[in-house]
Amino acid sequence: MSERDSVQVAVDVPLAGTFSYLTESPVMSGMRVCVPFGPRRLCGVVVTPIPGEGVPDCDSAKLKRIEMVLDGLPPLPEEFLALVRFAADYYHHPLGQTLFTALPTTLREPRDIKRPDRRPFALTAQGLAEPPPARQKARLALWQALLDGPLTLEAAKAHTPQAGKWLADWLAEGKTERVALEPPALQLGESPALNDEQQAALDALRRSEGFQPWLLHGITGSGKTEVYLRLIADSLAARRQVLVLVPEINLTPQLIDRFARRFPASRIVVQHSHLADGERLQGWLDAWHGEADVVIGTRLSVFTPLPRLGLIVVDEEHDGSFKQQDGLRYHARDLAVWRARRAGIAIVLGSATPSLETVANVEAGRYQKLALSRRAHGAARLPDVRLVDTRRKKLVEGLGEPVLEALKTRLARKEMSLVFINRRGFAPVVACTACGWTSGCPHCSAKLVVHLMERKLRCHHCGWEEPVPPACPDCGDPDIKPLGEGTQRLESALQRMLPEARVLRIDRDTTSRKDAWDEIYRKVNGGEVDILVGTQMLAKGHDFGTLSLVAVLGADGGLYSADFRASERLFSQLMQVAGRAGRAESPGEVLVQTQWPDHPLYQALVAHDFDGYAASLLNERRQAGFPPGVFQALLRADSPQLAQATVFLREARQALEPLAEGVLISGPAPALMARLAQRERAQLVLESPQRAALHRLLDVLPPLLDGLAKTHGRALRWSLDVDPQDW
Ligand code: ADP
Ligand code: ZN
Ligand code: ZN
Numbered sequence: 001m002s003e004r005d006s007v008q009v010a011v012d013v014p015l016a017g018t019f020s021y022l023t024e025s026p027v028m029s030g031m032r033v034c035v036p037f038g039p040r041r042l043c044g045v046v047v048t049p050i051p052g053e054g055v056p057d058c059d060s061a062k063l064k065r066i067e068m069v070l071d072g073l074p075p076l077p078e079e080f081l082a083l084v085r086f087a088a089d090y091y092h093h094p095l096g097q098t099l100f101t102a103l104p105t106t107l108r109e110p111r112d113i114k115r116p117d118r119r120p121f122a123l124t125a126q127g128l129a130e131p132p133p134a135r136q137k138a139r140l141a142l143w144q145a146l147l148d149g150p151l152t153l154e155a156a157k158a159h160t161p162q163a164g165k166w167l168a169d170w171l172a173e174g175k176t177e178r179v180a181l182e183p184p185a186l187q188l189g190e191s192p193a194l195n196d197e198q199q200a201a202l203d204a205l206r207r208s209e210g211f212q213p214w215l216l217h218g219i220t221g222s223g224k225t226e227v228y229l230r231l232i233a234d235s236l237a238a239r240r241q242v243l244v245l246v247p248e249i250n251l252t253p254q255l256i257d258r259f260a261r262r263f264p265a266s267r268i269v270v271q272h273s274h275l276a277d278g279e280r281l282q283g284w285l286d287a288w289h290g291e292a293d294v295v296i297g298t299r300l301s302v303f304t305p306l307p308r309l310g311l312i313v314v315d316e317e318h319d320g321s322f323k324q325q326d327g328l329r330y331h332a333r334d335l336a337v338w339r340a341r342r343a344g345i346a347i348v349l350g351s352a353t354p355s356l357e358t359v360a361n362v363e364a365g366r367y368q369k370l371a372l373s374r375r376a377h378g379a380a381r382l383p384d385v386r387l388v389d390t391r392r393k394k395l396v397e398g399l400g401e402p403v404l405e406a407l408k409t410r411l412a413r414k415e416m417s418l419v420f421i422n423r424r425g426f427a428p429v430v431a432c433t434a435c436g437w438t439s440g441c442p443h444c445s446a447k448l449v450v451h452l453m454e455r456k457l458r459c460h461h462c463g464w465e466e467p468v469p470p471a472c473p474d475c476g477d478p479d480i481k482p483l484g485e486g487t488q489r490l491e492s493a494l495q496r497m498l499p500e501a502r503v504l505r506i507d508r509d510t511t512s513r514k515d516a517w518d519e520i521y522r523k524v525n526g527g528e529v530d531i532l533v534g535t536q537m538l539a540k541g542h543d544f545g546t547l548s549l550v551a552v553l554g555a556d557g558g559l560y561s562a563d564f565r566a567s568e569r570l571f572s573q574l575m576q577v578a579g580r581a582g583r584a585e586s587p588g589e590v591l592v593q594t595q596w597p598d599h600p601l602y603q604a605l606v607a608h609d610f611d612g613y614a615a616s617l618l619n620e621r622r623q624a625g626f627p628p629g630v631f632q633a634l635l636r637a638d639s640p641q642l643a644q645a646t647v648f649l650r651e652a653r654q655a656l657e658p659l660a661e662g663v664l665i666s667g668p669a670p671a672l673m674a675r676l677a678q679r680e681r682a683q684l685v686l687e688s689p690q691r692a693a694l695h696r697l698l699d700v701l702p703p704l705l706d707g708l709a710k711t712h713g714r715a716l717r718w719s720l721d722v723d724p725q726d727w
Contacts, residue, residue, distance in 0.1 A: 006063060009035055009044035012100035012108060016702055018047055022065045030075030034068040034110040041067065043110040045076060045099055047085075072114035077288065079342070080305040086338055091722050092698045093328045101328040102303035106281040115285050119178040120150035121167050127175030139166055150179050181291055183239045183308075187265040191229065192377070198223050201370040202230050208346040213337055215317075215362050216350040217610075218372030219382070220579025224350045226376065228313045229262050231348065236266055236293055240310020243339075244296045245332055247319035248272070251298055252517060259296060271297030271304055299324060299332035302339065312340050317349035317358060318572055323725045331723060352579060352610075353572035356621065359614050360628040383550070383581035383588035385606045387597040391433065395593075397493030403551045403591050404497060411501055411530055415548040418532045420577045421490055422554040422570065428482035429560045430457065432472035433595060437480075438560040444666065445624035449562040450482050460562050460727060461685060463669035483557045490553060491533050498531070506534035536573065550581045552592040559599055562672060563727050564626045568617055571601050575610060627723070631691045633698055634721040635684040635705075636671065639712075642680035648712050649684050655704055660686070662693035672727040679717075683727075698722065 007027055008018040021035055027046050035044045044066075080102070088098035100108050107113065123146045132139035138160045145151060145159055156163035170176040194202060205214060205227070218224040232242045246255065251272055259268055269283035269292040286292040288305040295304050299322050314322070314333050322332040333349065340347035349358055349367070361367040375382075388402045396404075403419075410417045429447045430439045439448040439457050446461035455468045471478040495503050504523060523529050532547075558570030574592070581588025594602060604613035622629035635652060637645040649668035656665060664687050671681040688694040698720065705718055 007046050007066075008048065009033060009066070010047045010096040010099050011035065011037055011042045011044045012096055013037065013042075014094060014097060016094050016706075018095060019044075020063055022063045023069075024065070025069060027066070027069055028075045030077065030081055032070040032073070032076070032107065032112075033066045034070060035066055036064050041110050043070070043100075043108055044096075047081065047095070047099075068110075068112075070110070070112040072112040073285070077305050077307065079307070079309075080288075080303065082342065083303060083335065083339055087328065087330055087335060090695075091328060091330055092702055092720050094702075098328050102300075104280045104284045105277050107284075113281070115289070117178060118152065118291065119181050120152045121156065121171070121176045122146065122150040122179045124175055124177050126173075127170060130175060138162070142166060146176070152181075181289075183236070183290075183293055184265045184267070186233065186237045187263070188233060189262045189264055191262065192226065194226065194230070195223070195374070195376060197372045197374060198227050198376070201227050201372060204368075204370055205231050205346065205348065206234065210344045211341045212346050213340065213361070213367040214346060214348045215354055215358055215367050215369045216348050216372070217354055217369055218350065218352060219375065219608075220352045220576060221375045222352075222372035223376030224372060225258070225315070227372075228315070228348065228350065229259075231311060232294065232313070233263070235310040236263060238310060239308065241287070241290070241292065241306040241308045242294045243301065243304065243306060243309060243312045243336070244294065245302060245312070245314045245322070245336060246296065246298065247316045248298045248321040250316060250319075251296065254521075256296060259294060263294065266293040267291060268294045268296065271295055271301035273298065273300060299330075302330075302332040302335045309339075309343050310345055312336050312345065312347040314347065314349045315351075317351045318353055318355040320569075320725060325726065326719075329719075329721045329724075331725075334723070353575045354614075356568055356614060356618050357628045360618060363618075381582070381587040382608050383578055383590050385578055385590040385592065385608070387602050387606065388591050388593045389595070389597045390593050391595050396497070398490050398553060399493060399497070400593055403553070403593060406549055406551065406589070406591055407494075407498060407501075407531065410549045411498065413548070414530075416524070416529060416532065416546065417549040417551065418534070418547050418577070418580060419490070419494065419551045419553065420573075421533065421535050422552065422558055422573070428557065429562060430468065430480050431483045431556075431560060432475060432477055432480045434477035434479060435472060435475040436596065437472050437474040438483075445626070446564065447560055447562045449672065452482070458670065460669045460672050460683075462666045483560060494531065494533060501530040502528060503531045503533055504529045506532060546582070546588075547580050548582060548588050550577050550588065550590045552577065552590065555592055556594050556596060559596060559601060564621070564624070565725070567601060571605070571610075571613055571617075574601075574605050575608075578605065578608075625687070630687045630689050631694045632685060632687045632724060633694060634724040634727070635686060635701070635718065636681060636721065637668075637683070637716060637718045638676075638679040638681040639716045640679060641715075642670065642674070642682060644712060644716055645680055645682040648708065648716055648718070649682055651708055652705055652718075653684055655708065656686075656697065656701065659700055660697050662690055663688040663697045 006020045006022050009021050010018050027033065029046055029048050031046045033044050033046060035042055084099045084102050088095040131143050134140060142156060142160050142163055153164060156167055167176055201216060216224050216227060235242050256270060269287055271280065271283055283292065284304055287295050290307045295301055295306065314336055317333050324330050337347055358367060362369045388400055390400050393400050407417055428450055430450045441448050441459040441462065441464050443464050444459065444462045446459050448457035448459050450457055450468060456465055457468055458465050472480050491505055506520060552574060555570060555574065558566045578590045581590050592602060600616060601613060637648050639645040646668045653665050665684055667684040668682045671683050674681055686694060686697060709716055709718055
């Protein structure tokens, strides 16, 4: 048996490496095949093996054969396979599982898929030389029509009903051929004239050459989307495709509509996980075949093959939904940047509150920054932000007098208010209301989390534990309590105190239904709501028209948290909700209830100073040894028993320690959300100031841990999260 007859196939199984199969017909890399795998038949994809990723034994006598080549579609393109390979390598995830995560569900199954060929027919030289005889009038007419240029099947059928058969015959005889479907000529819908800042940003972006990441840092409503649309128009005019990534929650019919109205002739495809399989597949195939011009989608759309890709836009680049939290734990923004580099094109990351990672990249000169500092239309003024000091005030169910009064005023004026409740309830830190002391870990720079049932403070970074102190260790005040308490019953309290108000609650429960947002928009725009009450979801890019008041409650919970990203997120959320106030003619007002009115975060919020606060946070992170100052990976383990997960991680740490050159390993510690779905979760933190050092350790980790896990039986599971966003 010659080597040529065995090929490597990636399949969707939780095992590293690819598998050897025999083949009778020649197959190419990227082809989908059907292979026997144990007792099952699976879909596989032929790949060139990754050097070093163990190829299981190749004793050709034992090799099985590829059962069928699924060749209804061309082989998956090289750009797709390269991205998948990079993702598998970077996130240290099995190649097969990575590849199948990147494919639409329908293509993961071992059955052939065909796609109607929509390419037009054109005459070949032979066809040109051999017109049908004059007596075959209809055929001659069709032939003459082809002289004017290529015809799609539909167009040809409009000429003559039998055109389909004739064209197929001519194709078989070599008289016609299929030619590439040309992108439609660009048509532009109406657009506003850009203001100076927008124009300056657009001019800079237009001068961009080759690979270049850009940060478009523009306050809420400053017209970032308008800048993207202009830039996208350039790409479409140059017949290039555009990929637009948006957060899950921002992929609204309104946004898609805005694109469709701006580019009425262009083929816009939407990609997200709630599409029906068939629809998802269709869009994916259209994009791959160059027959879609714009792909707008959530994180999964970063894998869509785009042969004519000319531009990538990542809107709200700081948004947490770009990071996948299970299976292949990829960050779509980061993969998008890699993709832009490989394609040698510009990528625009837009946000009112960019992530510290991106801010650090700007600082380092890797990304270029453009700023939009003014609102694009309407009241150009930013809202007034006021801090309501609650230290010596009586609160009723968490609600202070000033906020209640402000709500009443708006109600009397028939203006809409928003009450934003910050609820990051599951990992509270203890604080002293008298002096501001918070529970820090004596061994690392993380905060200790209070576990009230056990009366313990626990570090989720290094695993340290201590009892909850009876009084403040700094000033002796006995009044220490978990931060962010008391927001739970707020909604009902509001309704009780303002019985005449029409309150609409927006949270995960009230928005899980498919058409929930349409209903919310209908009510809000129809003037059926006085007070919107909601959590995190409201901080995102929704446009609720005129909100004259935004009240923020429970924000302190995010000031000191066991999650070192909490203050970044809180600041970003507060900037975003504040941006909801007074979008049209009247400048809005923002009231923030807090016990820490002097905290730099709130001071920066009052001054609308994102850059200043981001710089100080970045500084703090670097000093504390947190990302983006260092690179992290979390090794998680879970099991029905915490003890088993912990023992496994302790063994893992012992095994990894001698190999961990330049990498600090901490833990095991229980995860912040220690118990999930009847399983206990613990973790090790691996971190290094050098990405390369961290990844050298990660390279050897999967086989080592697979071996170790076997000694613990099936109940134990482990996973790796590279660049984790959530603890
Ligand atoms: P962002 O993406 O920064 O939130 P948008 O592009 O959505 O901002 O713009 C906010 C609003 O301002 C939209 O209604 C948009 O149509 C409008 N807008 C944007 N740019 C201009 C402009 N130059 N002139 C007038 N209106 C504009
Ligand atoms: Zn104190
Ligand atoms: Zn610690």
